Amino acid sequence: MRALHQGIDKQGRNLYPAFSYAAYARMTTEDALAIKAYLFSLPPVHAEAPKNDLSFPFNQRYVLRFWNLLFVPDGPLQQDEKQTAEWNRGAYLTEAMAHCGECHTPRNLLYGLDNSKKFAGAELQGWEAYNISSDKTTGIGSWSDEQLSNYLSKGHAEGRGAATGSMGEAVDYSLRHLTPEDIKAIVTYVKTVPPQVSSDKAIVEAEPPATLTTSIAYAPSADSVAQGGLGLKLFQGACAGCHGWNGEGLQTPYAALRGSRTVNDPDGTNLIQGILKGAHMTTPLGKQAMPAFANAYSNVEIAALGNYVLAHFGGKQSAITPADVAKARAQ
Numbered sequence: 001m002r003a004l005h006q007g008i009d010k011q012g013r014n015l016y017p018a019f020s021y022a023a024y025a026r027m028t029t030e031d032a033l034a035i036k037a038y039l040f041s042l043p044p045v046h047a048e049a050p051k052n053d054l055s056f057p058f059n060q061r062y063v064l065r066f067w068n069l070l071f072v073p074d075g076p077l078q079q080d081e082k083q084t085a086e087w088n089r090g091a092y093l094t095e096a097m098a099h100c101g102e103c104h105t106p107r108n109l110l111y112g113l114d115n116s117k118k119f120a121g122a123e124l125q126g127w128e129a130y131n132i133s134s135d136k137t138t139g140i141g142s143w144s145d146e147q148l149s150n151y152l153s154k155g156h157a158e159g160r161g162a163a164t165g166s167m168g169e170a171v172d173y174s175l176r177h178l179t180p181e182d183i184k185a186i187v188t189y190v191k192t193v194p195p196q197v198s199s200d201k202a203i204v205e206a207e208p209p210a211t212l213t214t215s216i217a218y219a220p221s222a223d224s225v226a227q228g229g230l231g232l233k234l235f236q237g238a239c240a241g242c243h244g245w246n247g248e249g250l251q252t253p254y255a256a257l258r259g260s261r262t263v264n265d266p267d268g269t270n271l272i273q274g275i276l277k278g279a280h281m282t283t284p285l286g287k288q289a290m291p292a293f294a295n296a297y298s299n300v301e302i303a304a305l306g307n308y309v310l311a312h313f314g315g316k317q318s319a320i321t322p323a324d325v326a327k328a329r330a331q
Contacts, residue, residue, distance in 0.1 A: 004032045007068060014064035017071075017111075023099030026077040031097070071112035090189030093182055098174065100190075103129035103166060120196035126331030127165040128269040130202060130261050135195035137203060148187045153178065155281045155288075156253060159206075161260025162288075164279045165270055172281045201316075202265035208315035211246045211258060218245035231308025234301055238293070239309075247313045254281070254288040257313045264314035268306045272320065272328045275302050299325040 002008045007021035015021060024032070052059055077096055079088050094100050101113055106122045108114045119139070121131035133139040140148060147157040155163040155171040163171050175183070220228065220236065244250045247258035257263050262270045278292035293302065299322035306325075310318040 001029065001032055004035075007064065007072065014061040014068070016061075016064065017067070020099045020102050022068075022072045022113075023096055023102055025073045025075070026092070026096035028076045067110065067112070070110065084188075086185045086188050087192070089182070090185035090187070093178075093186050094189050098170075098186070100132065104132050117196055119190075119193050121198040121200055123269065124166065126269070126273055126328055127167075128200060128202070128265065128267075129166065130200065131196060131198035132190060133193045133196040133198075134191055135197055138198040138200070139195060140190070141195060145184075145187050145191070148190070149180075149183050152186060153180070153183045154284055156256075156283070158253070158256075159259040161256060161258070161262060162254045162279075163281070164262065164274050165277075168279055168281050176282070200265060201267065202261040204259055204261060204264045205315040206259065208258075208313060210312045210315070214245040216244035216246050216248050216250065228308070230301065230304040231306075234297070234305040235308055235312075238296075239305075242290070252285060252288060254283060254285070255290075257309070260313075263309055264316060266310060266314075266316045266318040268310060268318055268320040268324065269328075271306050271309060272302065272325055273331075275305060276325070276328060294329065299323075299329070 003010075003015060003019075004021055004024040004027060006025070007015045007017065007019065009015055057063065077092050080091070083091075101115075101119060103124050104119045104121060105113045105115065106117050106120055119131065119133040121138075122129050131139040134141040136142045143151075143157070143160065147160055151157040151160060151163065152171065152175045154176065155168060162168075178186075220232065242250055242252075242255045243257050244255070247256060247263075249255035249257070262274060265271065274290070275297075276292060276294040278290045280287065280289040282288075297305070302325045303320045303322050306320040307318050310316045310320075
C-alpha cells in the first residue's frame with residue numbers, strides 16, 4: 001500500500017516516479033490489495049535488482065519527498081456525484097488504473113504532469129503519445145464510440161489504423177483484457193476530457209489524393225518507380241505486399257495505413273520507430289506482426305521510405321533526414 005500510494009519501498013526509501021505511483025495513489029485500497037494477491041499467487045523468481053546508477057543530484061532519493069508533495073494525489077479518486085456511474089468508472093480506470101496521462105499528458109519543468117494540457121500528447125522514449133483529448137482536429141473528438149472502443153480493445157479501428165509502439169503494448173498486455181463494459185466506461189470518460197490543441201502536426205487527411213488514384217494492388221510502372229525515387233522503390237519491394245497501395249491493407253486490416261496518425265505526422269516520429277523496430281500484437285484475428293527493418297536498411301533508405309509513406313498515405317510534405325533516423329535508433 002505504501003509503495004502504490006506514497007512511492008515508498010519496504011526499506012522506507014523513496015521510489016522514482018518511473019514507477020507510476022502518482023497515478024496509483026488514486027487507486028482504492030481494495031484494488032491495491034487485489035493486485036498484491038494476484039502477484040503473490042505467481043511462482044517466485046529470484047532476480048537481483050540492478051543498482052541505482054543515477055548521477056548526482058538525481059541519486060538523492062530524499063528530493064522526491066518534495067516532488068511528492070507537489071504531484072502525488074492525496075487519497076483515492078473521488079466520485080463525481082454530477083456524473084453517471086459509467087462515467088465515474090471510466091474516470092477511475094483512466095486516471096488510476098490505466099494511468100493514460102502518464103504518457104499522453106505533457107510534463108512541466110519538474111517532470112510532473114501538466115494537467116492544464118491534459119491528454120494533449122507528449123513524446124516518451126522516442127514515441128509520440130498523441131493527443132487523446134476531445135479536440136476534433138488534433139485529438140479523438142471526431143472518433144466514433146465504436147472506433148475508440150475497437151482501438152482500445154483490439155488495437156485497431158476502421159479508418160484509424162492500428163496501435164503500435166508503447167500503445168500497442170498497452171493494448172496487448174492490458175487493455176484487450178478489460179470487459180466490454182469497462183472499455184465503454186473509458187470511452188465515455190475520455191470523450192468528455194476538455195479539448196486541447198496539441199503542438200504535433202499529425203492531422204489526419206482522410207482521403208489523400210495519391211491513395212484515391214491507386215488501387216490496393218496497383219503496380220507502378222518502371223518509369224514511375226524511377227521517377228518516384230528511392231522511397232517508392234523501397235515501398236514497392238518491402239511494404240506494398242502487406243499495406244497495399246491505397247492504404248487499406250491486404251492480408252489483414254491491421255496493415256491498413258489510411259487514417260492512421262502515424263502516416264499523417266510530418267515529423268515521422270512513430271513512423272521511423274515502426275520501420276526500425278516493427279510491431280507485434282495479439283488480436284482477435286490471431287498474432288499480427290510487422291518485421292523490423294533496422295538491420296535491413298540504412299538511415300538514408302529509411303528516411304527516403306518514411307518521406308514517401310507520409311506523402312502517399314498522409315498527403316504530407318515531410319523532411320525526414322538520415323540524422324533523424326540515427327537519433328531514433330539511439331532511442
